[in-house]
Amino acid sequence: MQLNGLTIQPGERVMTRLVISRLPSGTIIDVPVHVFRSREPGPTVLLMAGMHGDEVNGVETIRRLIQQDLLRPLRGTIIAIPLLNIYGFLNFSREVPDGKDVNRSFPGNSRGSLASRVAHRFMREIMPLVDYGIDFHTGGASRSNHPQVRCLLDHEPSATLARTFAAPFTLHAKLRRGSLREAAFGLGKSIIVYETGESLRFDETGIELAIAGTYRVLHHLGMVAEATPATQPSIECWRGRWLRARFAGLFRSQVRKGDYIEQGQVYGIITDPYGEMAVHLESPVSGYVVGLNHMPVVNQGDALLHIGLTEPAPVPTEDTDAPAPTL
Template sequence: MTDDGSARPKRRASKTAKRPPFVLNGQEVAPGTREQIPIPVGTFLTHEELRLRVTVVHGKKTGPTLMLTAGIHGDEYNGTEIIRRILRQPRLSRLRGTLIAVPIVNRPGFVTRSRYMPDRRDLNRLFPGSATGSLGGRLARVLTEEVLPHADAVIDLHTGAINRPNFPQIRISADCPESRELARIFDPPVMLIGHAREGTFRHSCLELGKPSLLYEAGEALRLDAPSIRFGTEGILAVMQQLEMLPTSKRSRRRTPTLVSHRSYWERSPAGGIFTPLVALGKAVEKDSLLGFIADPHGSKETPVKATRAGVLIGRTNEAVADEGDGLFHIALLDDLESAEQSIANTADAMPSLDNREDDHPVPYDSLNDTIS
């Protein structure tokens, strides 16, 4: 009431209520800013501290929180390069929501150019981790318990192993329809639908109810253009669909994604010198010739044939093989004719990124094994 007894006019609620800061490990990130936050994990034998370095970009306006991770295997560099490019996006100045980026999860492996932790254990078999376990287990716990709960969705970036390139593909869990919808927006050439292996980061995401995409492309220890471009474009498309970024005026490559529920490795029928004859992304029919194994002493050559029809999504580039070694990774499909055309369209429609998104061009093209 006013002094004369009349009713006091109501104040209108502010239309631009300030967004609260994002808080991680006790550190605040104000709206419209970004911070790199180091989270303590453990101590090396040199008494140096291992920290998980997380970059947080907190938008001025509300929206979802997307988490990007790379380098869970320390020698897989394409994902780190993809996240670097995302973080340099000028459009992030208009970000809605929050972007959590961890370009290098396995820092010890990254420094030593190794897939594994210093104790030679695979970090992607140690999730959700333990506060009293190995250094890898502690690192897995920090990522799972201190960072992952903040996310609404996750995109985890990987490559094949050394000398084992992967055709660009998304892997999702069969029992997570939200992940499939995000994969559709990502628009990969190939989508593999299966069950998340226990001990992996993807399994931890599933356990916490976080939709997640696992992007596989290229091989360890090298960068290649298709892997980086497909990954960068896919993440930007997901962020636009989530209304985290303004829509780009540039038209996107759109080709049907090949969906597979099963895959298998064609293995070496004998030991010897290995010569592949089929490129990544090629559709193969049952009994088609994939390559051959030659006796180093010149006595005979053993053909390697496809036992089932599908599309080649992974391959070894090793020159030699022992009997039983995995040579060709094949995704099983029903319609090979349309698959062949879809893959051809994908190869012809390499994502065309502008100079701001392709600021450090990588000349190697793993699809055609050429340097532009």
């Protein structure tokens, strides 16, 4: 295996650093990459976190896997990158300093923006080696995600990985332009995304579920001897809908992440700061709360609740011109 100018032999464990750029001060920014190779041939699995620098749950997940010496494949190779976006991590930010999102910059360009250069280096050095991957993320902007996997449920290799991981929820998520998933899909590689918690906050339950789910995937691929079975199958949501604030004010939720809510159920209240107005918010749909806004001060249009819907969008009948609902 060739990586970053190194030849990594079967049975070796190596940590190398991909030099990305320098800070204006001259400090080198490099990304540590851990490689764990078995002596037996097998698939190569990528475990990556910190695409967004303020999403710390995935960083902690991979850190624990490395620190506890849990990444010893019986066959194949594991590539573990605990933190890709060093810039965002240093600045408590989702983006790199130019304000761009690395996960909207793939496959990247060696002469493009900083985000594009990070993506390009990754695609050149890491992606050619990978067969499967788990990309760890966290909710942003004070929005917290219940532990969930996002993938193409209508793509069998991705769906199999997601069902093996067995997070509490699995969401059918279309490919986003410029994302790592889209770039990998174009190369015939399957990468699923795991989400839990909110930015800059540890979600201990979500981290533990991430470690257990990762081990189930590795066990499924024959790379570890055993894994803890999931206590229940993942709930599959084929559509998602954000409920947004119709009024500005102070938002108080009356539901929790993971709850099932009925159409017409009051899920929260928006009040003004002065005690003159209070609006009860009713859900227009039935579904599971897979994401929740914890920011008490909201503006019109702010996302409050992410609802996972278990039924696919209805297909229009031949005698109607109405389009099918989209995500």
